[in-house]
Amino acid sequence: MSENADFVPLLLDWFAQNRRDLPWRRTYDPYGVWVSEVMAQQTQMDRVAVYFERFTARFPTVAALAEADETEVLKAWEGLGYYSRARNLLAAARRVMAEHGGRLPADFAALRALPGVGEYTAGAVAAIAFGRDEVAVDANVLRVLARVCDIDAPIKEPAGKAQATTLARELLPPGRARDYGEALMEFGALVCRPRTPDCPACPLAGHCAARRLNIVPDRPVLSKSKDITPLDVATGVLVHAGRIFIQKRLPKGAWANLWEFPGGRIEAGETPEQAVVREFAEETGFATRVETKLAVIRHGYTTYRVTLHCCLLRLTDLPEAAPPPEPTLTAAQESLWAAPDELSRYAFPAGHRKLIEQFGESLRRPGEARPLLDLSAGGDDPPRTPSTGKV
Numbered sequence: 001m002s003e004n005a006d007f008v009p010l011l012l013d014w015f016a017q018n019r020r021d022l023p024w025r026r027t028y029d030p031y032g033v034w035v036s037e038v039m040a041q042q043t044q045m046d047r048v049a050v051y052f053e054r055f056t057a058r059f060p061t062v063a064a065l066a067e068a069d070e071t072e073v074l075k076a077w078e079g080l081g082y083y084s085r086a087r088n089l090l091a092a093a094r095r096v097m098a099e100h101g102g103r104l105p106a107d108f109a110a111l112r113a114l115p116g117v118g119e120y121t122a123g124a125v126a127a128i129a130f131g132r133d134e135v136a137v138d139a140n141v142l143r144v145l146a147r148v149c150d151i152d153a154p155i156k157e158p159a160g161k162a163q164a165t166t167l168a169r170e171l172l173p174p175g176r177a178r179d180y181g182e183a184l185m186e187f188g189a190l191v192c193r194p195r196t197p198d199c200p201a202c203p204l205a206g207h208c209a210a211r212r213l214n215i216v217p218d219r220p221v222l223s224k225s226k227d228i229t230p231l232d233v234a235t236g237v238l239v240h241a242g243r244i245f246i247q248k249r250l251p252k253g254a255w256a257n258l259w260e261f262p263g264g265r266i267e268a269g270e271t272p273e274q275a276v277v278r279e280f281a282e283e284t285g286f287a288t289r290v291e292t293k294l295a296v297i298r299h300g301y302t303t304y305r306v307t308l309h310c311c312l313l314r315l316t317d318l319p320e321a322a323p324p325p326e327p328t329l330t331a332a333q334e335s336l337w338a339a340p341d342e343l344s345r346y347a348f349p350a351g352h353r354k355l356i357e358q359f360g361e362s363l364r365r366p367g368e369a370r371p372l373l374d375l376s377a378g379g380d381d382p383p384r385t386p387s388t389g390k391v
Ligand code: SF4
Pocket: 144, 147, 148, 191, 192, 193, 197, 198, 199, 202, 203, 204, 205, 208, 210, 211, 216
């Protein structure tokens, strides 16, 4: 047992008095715990609570989720980003129906075998939903343990993570896995925060090695930061006869099955306007011209900094009164000409959704002047395939 074990009762006391009232904590229904844990990866808890209520109102049980089609699930997930999580939830729900009689298994190994369920999620669901003596080690837990127990290995690398996981297991009070796991995460989120730990008011201060050694700013030890690559991309909102062209991305790769406005990476020597016209020709066969530039949307990912230039486009060789033409698709599985009011039915990447939200009204009246906006988009997939340049 670690010499730091004394802090655990204090941590549990703190949690008993400070735990947030989050919707899945009212019943600890395993399905709700599972959905919340999947949502909480990459997303702040306050936002998770809002999305959780909406998602579980639409899909209240494993069975309801398993019966949904992917389009509905992606739409309910829109705004949370990292859409592979939603696809895996759906696949796992169907597996639970087929192999576990519609009830999530309590056993760590059985949970771990479900699509998209890694060590963290399996540990969290086993501990929090079923009270099994398992641990779930997320970034909050890593940080708290690195500080309280003075872990001096880079915390996100295998050796540091293994050290923290071993410690978390050693410190787990048998039978208290739910409270212990939630308390560590909650404490990391609310008190032992990444850049602003509240050491003066911390109930664990007397047991914290980093505090005692005056090395809190040096814990956890971080890996060398990766270089950030700037990426300039262009996208076009093509309007014709009062309708807007959108296409559904291919079923594999980045943002699979999401809808988008066509576009892509700006090549060396190109302006954004030239790039979007070229991309449209390559992806749809349409000849277009830029009527105006709508917005510049910026978004940061782990290793990329994306600047998305958004343009309003018109067809060059078709009168406005002519019916919308059929595209020749090369980068999408289907397309349609949507009325502006219909765009809300489809799931888009965050940058494109932001564009729709900002320009929803003016896209209904595309002849009017629009300001050029500079926006930041939040919560979306990283560009796993940077050459696609979608944000
Ligand atoms: S004393 Fe500071 S660094 Fe140590 S556990 Fe408390 S908040 Fe974290």
